[in-house]
Amino acid sequence: MARRILIVDDDREIAGLIEIYLKNEGFETAKAHDGEQALARLAEEPFDLVVLDIMMPKLDGLEACRRIRETRELPILMVSAKAEDMDKILGLMTGADDYLIKPFNPLELLARVKSLLRRSYQYNKGVADDADEAVIEVGPLRIDRRSHLVEADGKPIRLTSTEFGILALLAASPGRVFSAEEIFQQVWKEKYFESNNTVMVHISKLRDKLEQEAGDKLIVTVWGVGYKIDG
Template sequence: MSNYNILVIDDEVEIAELVGIFLSNEGYQVLKAFNGEEGLVLLEKENIQLVILDIMMPGIDGLEVCKRIRERWSIPIIMLSAKSQDMDKIIGLGFGADDYMTKPFNPLELVARVKSQLRRFMFLNHSAHEATDENLIRIKELTINKNNHVVTVYNKDVNLTPTEYKILLLLATHPGKVFSAEEIFEKVWEEKYYESNNTVMVHMWRLREKVEDNPKVPQLIETVWGVGYKIEN
């Protein structure tokens, strides 16, 4: 489940509730505000990672809210509007929005755009802290937090066994280095390797099932045939 907080600001209660249901089903924490003033107050009080913002609202409209958000925060903003003209989209994006959807919209498409924006945002943030945060390992869509042993792929937690975690950490802390099955076994299990031991192969398959998009065609944990396994940056 995701720990991301998403703020929906829309004066149409039915739309805000509908968006909230779809995002909650994906594991996001959803906060709702029904006007611009409420939305800005929540942004001050809560740790928000993304805002879904309606343009046409009474009081402070969405464009002004977007402008004020951009003065203080760099979080992604997806704008919603009943207007479909290209100029309206240009204006919205010009005020600092990252994406724009026209009402009525497909909630599943909105969820997909939310995921896309969060991936970009987290990737940029990770890249900015790569050199200073020694307790985090980031390779492609994989993140390993060595402090709490939390592993995420595409920003979603992956539940690994202690042995699977040790194997992954070994490979990830030596990017580009090829480890034989014997080396992996002796470093992880701290026992002498013996011939015809398929333990590493079985654990590697289970590990790939959890961290790869397609474990049959692994893109993260590569097999170097006749030698062993490696992870490349």
């Protein structure tokens, strides 16, 4: 069954081009041209991923992303002509899983979309047949890799697919320190670039959620080396 992708961009030409690229790869698509339209489409129809522009009328992409994250964990690929690091960090902090700078190569867009979809749904497809292997317990957390669910003392914690991937990776090897490069390569399945601060931003968001729900950040920074979870 084809994955359904919502394209949100007020530039109808760009939205149309993105639609052509995605349809050529077998995806089903729908379009919205501002944040309000995007939220309305998401309320009415199921989608597997959102390609979301930032600069739009009525409701910009950042606010739309925040509102989507209030109820949904589906992958969000944010696209923008803003190329500064702080713009990227702001986009990721609002809940986007990845950030692509305009103008972009169509092949890069497709690679990012496929990577996000793989990451999002790999935990729902036969991660482990043995329940003992599929469930990780560390501190107050119970992480079920088959159902993509995380609980702290029985209370569910809502994570994006990227946050879940990072948490599952660290929790599966308690005490082991993972560098940002290792985390990026294992979770994103892409080559890591030294100036990439994506992992740092997602770790920060994940820590905030764990602290809020579990009363503890759990993830420890080993300065100059990487991150770990102590068993």
